[in-house]
Structures are given as structure tokens and as C-alpha cells.
Amino acid sequence: MTEEKPKRVALIASQGTLDGAYPPLIIATTAVAMDMEVAIFFTFYGLNIIHKKKMHTLKVSPVGNPAMPMPIPSIVSIIPGMTPMATGMMKSWMSKAGTASIPDLVEACVEFGVRMIACQMTLDVLGIKREELIDECEVGGAATFLEYAAEADISLFM
Amino acid sequence: MAIQPDEVLDCSGLSCPMPILKTKKAIDKLEVGQVLKMIATDPGSKPDMEAWTKKTGHELLEYQQEGEKHIFYIKKTG
Incomplete structure (x- = not known):
């Protein structure tokens, strides 16, 4: 609604855990809802967030995670x-709080036109095929992201 | 008082970022000058809606709190 050029947000999503997937998706969807322009560069395990299958099964591990509200001793946390x-x-807390699921937030990113860039190098290293990722993302490298981020007002590594 | 909304959006039970996303979608469907009434129970919705209207330029005509409910009247601007 503001007349000037929209603010530009550049995010890097590098984590593939359930708790790690929320921050970039929440910031991205909220930013576009605030009339900002957003791109997310998905790299390393962050690619799981836009993986058609894996996005539904992201996990949070109690191993080495002293921040869990119900602290689980490390020796117990490694038990299958x-x-x-x-x-x-965690899924139950998020759902009780009325927060959207990861696939819902990815869908909102698509709907709102968030530019999603999958890291080509990570695809090669991890042996992930382009078809395993959502159709709406593009594939590019660090230069693709940096060319966008060079003009960004907000840049965050998450 | 007595603002007549053109559309009502109930975001009760939803938390960040859903009330903002739903408000954005609802406002997009309105004509300039029309008013959206949005109801939320997320305690963070007050500062968030203030920030959202400040950034997008839509006008927060009125805010009311009724128990757990936060009620916003937002007028769509150009």
C-alpha cells in the first residue's frame, strides 16, 4: 500500500528440524503479508522444508537439546x-497454540509469492532430485541468492 | 462505536503468524474504503496488528478488548 519500493527480505534456511523450520517460514509469510518482498535460500538440511515428502515428517530431537520444556537426561534421550x-x-503444543503446520506455511509461501531458491550444490551433495522438491521452487547457487540479497533491507541466516 | 464492518474475520484460537496472514488475505478481497472486523484471541495480536497497519498503511479505526477477545476494525486504504 505504501508508494515507495517494497522492503526486501533475504532469508537463508539451513535447518531441517521441526523447530528449525518454523522461524524462516513465519518470518517469510509475515513479511509478504506486510507488503514486503521475500526470498528464501534453502541450503543443506533446510532443503527438507521444501521436500515434498520430508516436509511432513520433520522432527525435533531431545538429544543434546537442553531447551526442551520437559528436560530429558541425555542418556535417556538416545533411547529409540x-x-x-x-x-x-512439539506438534501437539504447536497445534494447541493454533499455529499452522510446516506444509501449511510452505503453501502460504507459494500462495503469497515468496521466491524460494533451492541450493544446487546441496542437491548434488545429498543426492536429492529436483522432482523431490516442490514444483514452485527454483534451483540456484550462492550467486543467485546474493544477487537478490545485495538489494535487501533485511537479511537473516536461520 | 457502531462501526459497520463490510467483512468479519474470526481468528480466535489461532496464533502467530495466522491472524496476520488471514487478515492480509481478507483485506486484499475488500474494496478501498471498506472495513474489516477481525477478532483474535492471540495476546500478541494487538502489537502485531498495530505494526501491520503501520507498515501496510491500512487504517486501524478501532481496537476493543472483550475478555480474551481482541477486536480490530481495519479500513482498507489505497
């Missing part, structure tokens, strides 16, 4: 079943 339990707990 603890990660699904922690993941289930």
Missing part, C-alpha cells in the same frame, strides 16, 4: 523412540 516422542509433543 525418544525423538518421535519429542516430535509428537
Whole structure:
């Protein structure tokens, strides 16, 4: 609505955990809702966020995570079943709080026209095929992101 | 008082960022000058809606709190 050039936001999403996926998606969708222009560069495990299948099964691990509200001793956290339990707990808190799921937020990014760039090098290194990612993303390298970010008002590595 | 909204959006039970996303979508569908009434229970919605209207230029005509409910009247500007 403002007349001047829209503010530009450049984000790097590098984490593939459930708790790590929320911040870039929430900042991106809110920024476009505030009439800003947004691009997210998905690199390394951050690619899981725009992976057609993996985005539905992101997890939070209690291992080495002293910030869990219900602290689980490290020796217990490595027992099989603890990660699904922690993941289930977190999903349940998020849902009770009325926050959208990761796939819902990715869909909102698509709908609002967030530019999503998947890191070509990571695809090669991790052996991920282009078709495994959502159709709406583009594939590019650091230069593609930096060319966009050079004109950004807000740049965040998440 | 007695603002007649053209559209009502109930975001009760939703938390950040959903009330903002839904408000943006609802405002986009209105004509300039029309008013959206948005209801939220997220306690963060007051500072967030103030920030959102400040940034987008839409006008926050009125804000009311009724118990847990935060009620916003937002007029779409050009």
C-alpha cells in the first residue's frame, strides 16, 4: 500500500528440524503479508522444508537439546523412540497454540509469492532430485541468492 | 462505536503468524474504503496488528478488548 519500493527480505534456511523450520517460514509469510518482498535460500538440511515428502515428517530431537520444556537426561534421550516422542509433543503444543503446520506455511509461501531458491550444490551433495522438491521452487547457487540479497533491507541466516 | 464492518474475520484460537496472514488475505478481497472486523484471541495480536497497519498503511479505526477477545476494525486504504 505504501508508494515507495517494497522492503526486501533475504532469508537463508539451513535447518531441517521441526523447530528449525518454523522461524524462516513465519518470518517469510509475515513479511509478504506486510507488503514486503521475500526470498528464501534453502541450503543443506533446510532443503527438507521444501521436500515434498520430508516436509511432513520433520522432527525435533531431545538429544543434546537442553531447551526442551520437559528436560530429558541425555542418556535417556538416545533411547529409540525418544525423538518421535519429542516430535509428537512439539506438534501437539504447536497445534494447541493454533499455529499452522510446516506444509501449511510452505503453501502460504507459494500462495503469497515468496521466491524460494533451492541450493544446487546441496542437491548434488545429498543426492536429492529436483522432482523431490516442490514444483514452485527454483534451483540456484550462492550467486543467485546474493544477487537478490545485495538489494535487501533485511537479511537473516536461520 | 457502531462501526459497520463490510467483512468479519474470526481468528480466535489461532496464533502467530495466522491472524496476520488471514487478515492480509481478507483485506486484499475488500474494496478501498471498506472495513474489516477481525477478532483474535492471540495476546500478541494487538502489537502485531498495530505494526501491520503501520507498515501496510491500512487504517486501524478501532481496537476493543472483550475478555480474551481482541477486536480490530481495519479500513482498507489505497
